[in-house]
Amino acid sequence: MTSARQTAVITGASSGIGRETAIALAQAGFEVVLGARRMERLAEVASETGGRAHPLDVTDAESIEAFVAACPKALDLLVNNAGGALGLDTVEAGSDEEWLQMWKTNVLGTARVTRALLPAMRRAPRAHIVVLGSIAGFETYSGGAGYTSAKHAQRALTRTLRLELLGEPIRVTEISPGLVETEFSLVRFHGDRERAEAVYKGMTPLRGEDVAQCVLFAVSQPAHVNIDEIVVRPLDQATATAVHRR
Ligand code: NAP
Numbered sequence: 001m002t003s004a005r006q007t008a009v010i011t012g013a014s015s016g017i018g019r020e021t022a023i024a025l026a027q028a029g030f031e032v033v034l035g036a037r038r039m040e041r042l043a044e045v046a047s048e049t050g051g052r053a054h055p056l057d058v059t060d061a062e063s064i065e066a067f068v069a070a071c072p073k074a075l076d077l078l079v080n081n082a083g084g085a086l087g088l089d090t091v092e093a094g095s096d097e098e099w100l101q102m103w104k105t106n107v108l109g110t111a112r113v114t115r116a117l118l119p120a121m122r123r124a125p126r127a128h129i130v131v132l133g134s135i136a137g138f139e140t141y142s143g144g145a146g147y148t149s150a151k152h153a154q155r156a157l158t159r160t161l162r163l164e165l166l167g168e169p170i171r172v173t174e175i176s177p178g179l180v181e182t183e184f185s186l187v188r189f190h191g192d193r194e195r196a197e198a199v200y201k202g203m204t205p206l207r208g209e210d211v212a213q214c215v216l217f218a219v220s221q222p223a224h225v226n227i228d229e230i231v232v233r234p235l236d237q238a239t240a241t242a243v244h245r246r
Contacts (some may be wrong), residue, residue, distance in 0.1 A: 005031045007072040007124075011058055011113055011218040012082030016182025017132060020050050020208035021079055021215050023027040029181060030077065035067050058082045058109030059101070075120035077219060081132040082109040083154075085147035099146040100238040106150040111157055125170035126223055130215055131158045131172045135231065139240040147188075160226070165187035171226045173218040178233030181241070202245030203236040 008025045010020040014036035022032045026049035035056030036042045046053035054070045057063040083106040086098040110131055121127035136148040136156035155174060162172040162180070185196035211232065217228040236244040 004218065005029055006076040007031045007033065007074070008077035008079065009033045009035065009075060009117060010079040010081055011035045011056060011109070012132075013045055013053075014038045016169075016184060017177070017180060017208045017211045018079070018081040018214035019045050021081060023049060024209070024212040024216050025049075025077070025079075025219070026051060027222070031072075032072055036082065038242050043102055047219055051241045056082070058113055059104040061112065062115050064112050068113075068120075071117065071120060073115055073120055074123035075127060077115050077128045077130070079130045079132070079215060080108055081130075082113075083132060083150075085136075085144075086185055086190075087146065088143040089146070090143055090190065091145050094146055099149075102146050102150040103153070105168060105171065106147075107153045107157065110154055114161065120169055122168070123174055126171075128171040128173065128219055129161065129165075130173045130175060132211075133158065133174050133176045133229075135178050135233065135240055137174070137176055141240045144240070162226075168216055170221070173227050174229045175211060175214050175218070176229060176231045177206055177211050177214075178237045178240070179203070179205040180208060204234055205236075206232065206234050 008030040010018050010022045010032060013022045013034035022034055022045055026032050032051035034042050034045055034051050037057050039055055042053040054067050056067040076179050085100055091125045114129060133155050134151045136144060137151040140148045158172060158174045165172060181200050185199045189195040214230045214232050221227060
């Protein structure tokens with residue numbers, strides 16, 4: 001028997017893709033450490049996975065510091081998943097506050113958590129950083145500039161990390177999904193359930209589990225294999241705006 005289990009930190013594990021990724025990784029044998037702001041929701045995922053839940057706001061430096069202090073000293077896998085969109089306003093009508101929140105969560109959040117956990121990843125024999133990007137990282141759509149600019153920037157950050165970590169045993173993977181039915185649209189539309197449901201109306205979106213399987217695939221490759229990127233969409237979606245609805 002090998003000794004310790006591999007450890008994984010998943011940010012934004014209280015719902016959607018993060019939650020399903022935590023479950024899939026735990027089932028694959030990882031010891032999971034979960035971070036998010038909604039502790040009751042996170043506690044449910046912790047009990048489902050046998051993992052540990054710690055409060056984390058990726059937009060807050062002190063919160064990140066406290067979270068990292070509770071993380072394993074040697075870390076095998078970091079899944080930078082916390083993120084999302086706010087609003088669907090044109091550039092002309094966009095709100096600075098929403099744009100800042102999107103950039104702070106998706107871009108700076110990924111940078112800060114990665115920076116804070118790199119020392120722990122260097123203490124493991126080898127490590128892996130997975131970033132939940134989006135097709136919004138390389139496509140655009142009307143009303144989406146706040147989110148697409150953040151995901152474009154997050155993608156640039158991920159690609160830069162791969163260059164900067166070249167020569168170290170740390171893999172870097174970006175998972176770029178299309179439409180996934182999670183709480184993403186509910187958050188984007190500030191709790192307007194009808195508007196959120198309309199996003200997936202008449203088509204079959206991906207489920208969080210589908211994306212979690214992509215994470216698992218990337219993570220399960222032999223150590224010398226780096227899956228740079230997985231772009232995954234529903235069969236009913238060809239681009240951010242070309243969606244087949246019945
Ligand atoms: P979701 O169900 O809304 O989950 C978002 C997660 O991020 C929640 O656990 C939320 O937890 C966490 N989060 C948000 N802000 C945070 C903060 N400041 N600090 C810590 N955690 C925070 O949406 P999802 O679809 O699973 O989204 C996960 C990732 O996939 C995001 O990066 C998103 O951009 C990306 N993505 C989603 C889709 C899609 O169609 N759904 C497509 C492509 C990419 P708390 O609110 O409890 O903090």
